[in-house]
Amino acid sequence: MDLIEAFFKIVIVIGALITGAAVMVFLERKISAYIQNRIGPNRVGPRGWLQPIVDVVKLVMKEDIVPKSANRFIHDLAPILSISIALCTFAVIPFGNTIELFGRTVKLMIADVNIGMLYILALTSVGVYGITLAGWSSNSKYSLLGGLRSSAQLISYELSMGLSIIGVIMVAGTLRLDQVVVHQTRYLWGWLPAWNIFLQPVGFITFMVASFAETNRLPFDLPEAEPELVGGYHTEYSGMKFGLFFLSEYANMITSSALITTLFLGGWSIPFAENLALSPLTMSLLQVGSFVVKVFVVLMFYIVVRWTIPRFRYDQLMNLGWKVMLPLAIANILLTGGLLLALN
Amino acid sequence: MNLYYTDLITNSPLLTLTATGLLLILIESTKSTRTRLTFGVGIVGLAVTGVLACFHLTPEQSTFNGMMNAGGYGSYFTIIFVLAAILTFLLSRSYLERMGNNKGEYYILIVFATVGMMLMASANDLIIVFLGIELMSICLYILVGFFRVKDRSNESSIKYFLLGAFATGFLLYGIALVYGTSGSTNLTVIARSFPTVSSNTMFIIGVALMVVAFSFKVAAVPFHMWAPDVYEGAPTPVTGFMATGAKAAAFAVFVVVFDRTLGFSGGKLNLVIAMIAAASMILGNVLAIAQTNVKRMLAYSSIAHAGYMLSGVAAANTEGQSGVLFYLIAYLFMNLGAFGIVGIMEGEDEKNLSIDDYAGLSTQRPVLAMLMAVFMFSLAGVPPFGGFFGKYYVFLAAVKANMTWLAVVGVLTSLVSAYYYLRLVVLMYFRDGKADVPMKPSFAAMVAVCVSALLILQLGLYPSAVVQLVQSFH
Amino acid sequence: MLRNYLPIIMMMAVAALFGVVMGKINEFIGPKRPSEEKQSTYESGMEPIRTARERFSVKFYMVAMLFIVFDIEVVFLYPWAVSYKHLGVAGFATMFVFIAILLIGYFYVWKKGALEWD
Numbered sequence: 001m002d003l004i005e006a007f008f009k010i011v012i013v014i015g016a017l018i019t020g021a022a023v024m025v026f027l028e029r030k031i032s033a034y035i036q037n038r039i040g041p042n043r044v045g046p047r048g049w050l051q052p053i054v055d056v057v058k059l060v061m062k063e064d065i066v067p068k069s070a071n072r073f074i075h076d077l078a079p080i081l082s083i084s085i086a087l088c089t090f091a092v093i094p095f096g097n098t099i100e101l102f103g104r105t106v107k108l109m110i111a112d113v114n115i116g117m118l119y120i121l122a123l124t125s126v127g128v129y130g131i132t133l134a135g136w137s138s139n140s141k142y143s144l145l146g147g148l149r150s151s152a153q154l155i156s157y158e159l160s161m162g163l164s165i166i167g168v169i170m171v172a173g174t175l176r177l178d179q180v181v182v183h184q185t186r187y188l189w190g191w192l193p194a195w196n197i198f199l200q201p202v203g204f205i206t207f208m209v210a211s212f213a214e215t216n217r218l219p220f221d222l223p224e225a226e227p228e229l230v231g232g233y234h235t236e237y238s239g240m241k242f243g244l245f246f247l248s249e250y251a252n253m254i255t256s257s258a259l260i261t262t263l264f265l266g267g268w269s270i271p272f273a274e275n276l277a278l279s280p281l282t283m284s285l286l287q288v289g290s291f292v293v294k295v296f297v298v299l300m301f302y303i304v305v306r307w308t309i310p311r312f313r314y315d316q317l318m319n320l321g322w323k324v325m326l327p328l329a330i331a332n333i334l335l336t337g338g339l340l341l342a343l344n
Numbered sequence: 345m346n347l348y349y350t351d352l353i354t355n356s357p358l359l360t361l362t363a364t365g366l367l368l369i370l371i372e373s374t375k376s377t378r379t380r381l382t383f384g385v386g387i388v389g390l391a392v393t394g395v396l397a398c399f400h401l402t403p404e405q406s407t408f409n410g411m412m413n414a415g416g417y418g419s420y421f422t423i424i425f426v427l428a429a430i431l432t433f434l435l436s437r438s439y440l441e442r443m444g445n446n447k448g449e450y451y452i453l454i455v456f457a458t459v460g461m462m463l464m465a466s467a468n469d470l471i472i473v474f475l476g477i478e479l480m481s482i483c484l485y486i487l488v489g490f491f492r493v494k495d496r497s498n499e500s501s502i503k504y505f506l507l508g509a510f511a512t513g514f515l516l517y518g519i520a521l522v523y524g525t526s527g528s529t530n531l532t533v534i535a536r537s538f539p540t541v542s543s544n545t546m547f548i549i550g551v552a553l554m555v556v557a558f559s560f561k562v563a564a565v566p567f568h569m570w571a572p573d574v575y576e577g578a579p580t581p582v583t584g585f586m587a588t589g590a591k592a593a594a595f596a597v598f599v600v601v602f603d604r605t606l607g608f609s610g611g612k613l614n615l616v617i618a619m620i621a622a623a624s625m626i627l628g629n630v631l632a633i634a635q636t637n638v639k640r641m642l643a644y645s646s647i648a649h650a651g652y653m654l655s656g657v658a659a660a661n662t663e664g665q666s667g668v669l670f671y672l673i674a675y676l677f678m679n680l681g682a683f684g685i686v687g688i689m690e691g692e693d694e695k696n697l698s699i700d701d702y703a704g705l706s707t708q709r710p711v712l713a714m715l716m717a718v719f720m721f722s723l724a725g726v727p728p729f730g731g732f733f734g735k736y737y738v739f740l741a742a743v744k745a746n747m748t749w750l751a752v753v754g755v756l757t758s759l760v761s762a763y764y765y766l767r768l769v770v771l772m773y774f775r776d777g778k779a780d781v782p783m784k785p786s787f788a789a790m791v792a793v794c795v796s797a798l799l800i801l802q803l804g805l806y807p808s809a810v811v812q813l814v815q816s817f818h
Numbered sequence: 819m820l821r822n823y824l825p826i827i828m829m830m831a832v833a834a835l836f837g838v839v840m841g842k843i844n845e846f847i848g849p850k851r852p853s854e855e856k857q858s859t860y861e862s863g864m865e866p867i868r869t870a871r872e873r874f875s876v877k878f879y880m881v882a883m884l885f886i887v888f889d890i891e892v893v894f895l896y897p898w899a900v901s902y903k904h905l906g907v908a909g910f911a912t913m914f915v916f917i918a919i920l921l922i923g924y925f926y927v928w929k930k931g932a933l934e935w936d
Contacts, residue, residue: 003828007828010825013829014832061847064844069869070859080837083837083840083841088829088830091829092826110825113826121892138870139870140860140870141861143870145874148874152877155885159885162889169896170899174900239844241841243840244840318881318935330917337902337914338910340902341906369922369925369926373925373928
């Protein structure tokens with residue numbers, strides 16, 4: 001019974017992620033168009049809303065072109081790896097508290113494991129492989145350089161990402177993400193929600209920057225810097241294999257936003273909502289809604305940043321990662337440790 | 345959670361040297377052009393470590409929840425390692441300047457290699473053994489290839505690294521199997537459960553794998569292949585450091601793991617080690633005769649000496665243990681001294697490394713020739729020098745452990761070894777030649793070799809002081 | 819205990835299935851009109867010169883090595899952070915020393931220019 005329940009949750013989450021990614025693609029095009037004083041896609045469906053579906057159909061109908069000199073198996077494997085990892089990361093993120101459905105109490109996260117954060121960190125590391133393998137297997141100079149740059153960038157920022165989570169763990173004292181959220185339902189001085197963004201401002205900033213780099217978004221999208229590297233690691237990909245990279249990029253974006261929400265913005269919690277005396281079901285639904293809204297806000301932030309900030313140079317990127325973010329994150333750990341000691 | 349303040353105090357030599365190494369890194373990052381400060385601080389740190397170790401020659405005590413033993417045995421080895429490192433420091437400076445590669449990292453690596461050796465000697469847990477071996481080995485891999493523009497140095501570094509990594513693999517598999525069968529990596533616990541698991545095949549395989557790994561580290565036959573090439577390609581002072589310090593560390597582990605933990609109850613294991621010892625003595629000495637390069641000759645000689653010391657380990661009695669401990673300190677001075685003189689003699693582009701280059705040295709550099717003769721006599725085991733008593737004690741232990749055949753092999757191969765050691769002496773004193781020493785040897789290097797020679801004499805004339813100290817560790 | 823991980827495995831299976839289906843779909847639905855030109859490696863319209871798999875900058879290796887060192891540090895910090903509130907001053911002091919040792923190495927690497935990209 002548990003497993004059937006889990007299966008439903010998995011299908012819903014994966015479906016939501018893919019739909020969300022498709023919607024994000026569309027929104028990104030639309031918003032970028034407005035920022036650049038254009039109109040954007042508006043032909044397919046009302047105001048162009050059917051554009052994502054048509055895009056997918058087009059990609060599916062394309063020919064699968066693989067260069068002769070490429071390593072066929074790895075060339076096929078890389079996008080599959082990318083998308084699987086991107087989807088799986090969501091398994092430990094709670095998108096709501098619990099909900100009473102058909103007499104069962106359903107916990108709104110797929111897998112309630114006690115090492116949630118380690119799982120996320122591990123999967124992020126594996127995610128590098130998809131890009132590296134794509135770059136290497138194509139046997140094209142642009143792909144290889146893109147893949148190399150990308151792996152160097154990803155592993156550099158993974159450090160600051162891992163280190164900035166540690167502050168949160170120290171405050172919460174657990175690796176379970178649902179516990180982290182529960183911890184954030186308290187109040188500081190009776191009026192300020194104890195969200196980690198207030199408790200860990202430095203950690204929040206480093207995590208945010210690192211997750212921009214981890215998702216290869218501007219201002220850190222050097223792996224596919226078009227003027228220099230054509231398409232970066234997916235230069236030699238076509239059809240839905242290219243589409244999978246695209247999709248996984250957006251899925252990763254959603255996951256990072258969900259992670260930022262969970263770790264720093266109080267997850268599904270709604271401050272002061274417990275005073276409203278709502279029915280449990282309404283409360284649960286509202287909490288899911290709150291989670292979605294928070295994630296959406298972070299995603300909008302992603303998009304606006306992409307279209308307003310110019311790209312870093314590669315040396316600037318690495319300098320920022322190694323010489324600013326890393327010391328900052330370590331200093332944050334020591335600071336948090338000292339403060340916690342002083343407060344206890 | 346406790347901080348174990350007492351543990352910190354009893355392990356102060358180790359901590360001091362670690363702090364010294366870290367300080368050296370800081371110095372090296374801020375002042376990268378001159379090495380004088382690095383050299384000086386390193387020497388001072390090593391000396392302080394040695395003095396602290398002298399104060400901790402008290403009976404052993406278990407520290408850090410039984411992970412490490414402090415004092416006694418470990419302190420004795422600490423003194424050996426620190427002496428080796430200090431002598432290497434003194435020998436290296438002028439050598440590196442002559443070769444045009446005087447970088448501060450060299451000294452840092454030697455300090456950290458010494459820390460690794462100290463960890464090995466005071467380990468009471470296989471994990472700490474592994475940690476120490478890795479710390480030492482990784483530093484040595486770099487030191488061997490320190491002259492990175494020289495092909496030979498590079499080659500030997502890669503060779504050492506690949507084979508060393510292989511040996512590490514053996515060690516880890518061995519540790520895993522021993523852990524799996526005995527249920528702990530702690531040596532005390534393993535020793536306690538030894539009677540019940542000693543017949544377990546997996547345990548025996550695990551121990552065998554560990555024998556392979558340690559034999560590799562001491563360069564015993566049949567795991568000696570790397571030694572001649574690596575010793576030849578490495579910078580000469582590093583070769584001396586490897587042949588003495590690293591070997592002593594490996595023997596420290598050998599004695600701890602095989603004699604103290606497993607030794608006294610297992611007969612077959614001792615036989616295996618005895619056979620390795622015999623093979624090392626025979627092969628090392630016989631092959632050394634054929635060498636024309638001094639460093640290669642000393643490399644084979646060090647294989648043979650590993651064999652002598654292993655016969656003390658194989659005997660697995662208290663005489664054997666103290667014999668090995670005594671042998672190691674004598675071997676430290678004679679071998680490091682010999683390599684020191686080779687380093688003083690060596691010119692750029694591998695000049696003066698052939699045995700024939702030593703012909704007629706006595707007329708040109710009488711002091712160097714005399715010191716070299718002392719080291720050669722001691723290595724050959726001629727009575728008034730320390731090397732003689734080392735051999736005497738380990739062979740005595742072998743006889744007491746009913747391994748007379750091993751002692752006989754040892755004595756016979758010693759006779760063989762006399763040939764190639766004394767050949768060098770004959771060349772230096774009774775042949776005409778134009779041995780040209782590149783320049784006046786530096787003061788520091790001369791101090792190092794002179795002190796080594798004096799201490800060998802001291803060990804040969806008054807062995808009892810060290811022997812009593814060594815026997816007090818049981 | 820391990821049962822908690824079953825959903826993760828299921829999710830991996832579903833995700834992998836989705837990936838395989840989508841990654842292979844072009845081979846079944848899409849047209850197949852291969853040609854010599856189409857299957858050659860893209861190099862801005864030129865004939866590809868040599869293979870792409872040649873030596874590349876040592877800096878990437880440096881980053882990879884440094885990453886391993888620091889990543890292991892991060893992994894060590896996780897269990898410490900979880901139980902930090904129970905460890906008290908001793909826990910803080912121990913980890914402070916650990917981080918300090920690492921920072922010395924970091925400082926060295928920085929000063930020696932291993933973090934420079936120019």
